[in-house]
Amino acid sequence: MRDELTKPGIEHSARRHKPTSTVGRGRAVKKDVTPAHTEYADGSIHVALGDSCELCQQWPTPTVIVSDGGYGVLGFEGDTSDHLELPQWYEPHVAAWSLRATPSTTLWFWNSEIGWAAVHPVLERHGWRYMNANIWNKGKGHIAGNINTVKIRRFPVVSEVCVQYVFEARIDGLVLKEWLLREWKRSGLALRKANEACGVADAAVRKYLDQGHLWYYPPPEMFVQMQNYANAHGDPAGRPYFSIDGRIPGMGEQWATMRSKFHCPHGFTNVWDRPALRGEERFKLNGDFGRAIHLNQKPLDLVTMIIKASSDEGDTVWEPFGGLFTACAAARRINRRAFGAEIDPTYFHYGVRRLTEEAYQRLLL
Numbered sequence: 001m002r003d004e005l006t007k008p009g010i011e012h013s014a015r016r017h018k019p020t021s022t023v024g025r026g027r028a029v030k031k032d033v034t035p036a037h038t039e040y041a042d043g044s045i046h047v048a049l050g051d052s053c054e055l056c057q058q059w060p061t062p063t064v065i066v067s068d069g070g071y072g073v074l075g076f077e078g079d080t081s082d083h084l085e086l087p088q089w090y091e092p093h094v095a096a097w098s099l100r101a102t103p104s105t106t107l108w109f110w111n112s113e114i115g116w117a118a119v120h121p122v123l124e125r126h127g128w129r130y131m132n133a134n135i136w137n138k139g140k141g142h143i144a145g146n147i148n149t150v151k152i153r154r155f156p157v158v159s160e161v162c163v164q165y166v167f168e169a170r171i172d173g174l175v176l177k178e179w180l181l182r183e184w185k186r187s188g189l190a191l192r193k194a195n196e197a198c199g200v201a202d203a204a205v206r207k208y209l210d211q212g213h214l215w216y217y218p219p220p221e222m223f224v225q226m227q228n229y230a231n232a233h234g235d236p237a238g239r240p241y242f243s244i245d246g247r248i249p250g251m252g253e254q255w256a257t258m259r260s261k262f263h264c265p266h267g268f269t270n271v272w273d274r275p276a277l278r279g280e281e282r283f284k285l286n287g288d289f290g291r292a293i294h295l296n297q298k299p300l301d302l303v304t305m306i307i308k309a310s311s312d313e314g315d316t317v318w319e320p321f322g323g324l325f326t327a328c329a330a331a332r333r334i335n336r337r338a339f340g341a342e343i344d345p346t347y348f349h350y351g352v353r354r355l356t357e358e359a360y361q362r363l364l365l
């Protein structure tokens, strides 16, 4: 029998997965800088030079992770040359995040459409549940008539995605909707009694105990009512019911931490019309007249918006792929704590300069 790897198709895909040389193509700043320090910290931000896979294990538990890493376009030194290698590139990062995430954590995963599609199975495998794909539409101005569609044979791309994931909460290895139904059934009570427990006509059975897409997370007060009812009227042999940690009562607060935060900004949909970064906002070498330092710098307003939507003041934001630390800068502006890492010394140097300059300007204001 022929060896599996000698089959033509497989041979091809194995070859495609060989690490590509990624030396330097995407670097906007060619001159290397050795930063004076490998860390920068103020009252709200802590950033360090190094591999975020390791550094993040020392950071406080994240409420928000803003991921803006490899795109498979040789966008920076270390990025892969196509999307096929992205799953391997992200695997150790996603594993590291999952070790520290809780059910309150939201992940915002920035990428190209195909980059996200390639990495999505890795995220799911590590416990991240897909919530929504948001499209950043940079508009026609982004291509400014410079694309030869006859040559590229497709529509010009003016978008990126920013995909919202939450870390799937599990109790006894079950996702929440499965666990709620299992606990109710374990109590021996008829399903319809859940409506009586919650003081509703039929919403408890229809929403909180549903096992399909109609499932709703019971608000903490409803959860406590179901818990109290099951423990008062359920089979005494199986008590306690609905106990997250084996101790009851008073689980409402704990239940509230079993899902991520979301405060939708008024008027927003999942399409974000916003021109690509240019002008003043781009951090440049030698002020406004110099070259852009990092080609992947993200718009501060969009990053601020996603952090605001998924956290409260005082919460912790992670930025594992710092670049110029846009998420850290945004987090500080809206009173969150931020932890970031950047592996490239030159980008780290300029990222810290951006953060210090911004702090100084804010002080002046």
Ligand SMILES: C[S@@+](CC[C@H](N)C(=O)[O-])C[C@H]1O[C@@H](n2cnc3c(N)ncnc32)[C@H](O)[C@@H]1O
Binding pocket: 050, 051, 052, 053, 068, 069, 070, 075, 076, 077, 078, 294, 296, 297, 298, 299, 320, 321, 322, 323, 324, 325, 326, 327, 341, 342, 343, 344, 347
């Ligand atoms: C797409 S850029 C991020 C740009 C950033 N969002 C901004 O607004 O400036 C990705 C950055 O991640 C950095 N990076 C790649 N692998 C890393 C790792 N393992 N740890 C820390 N930083 C990493 C790259 O050097 C690059 O600067």
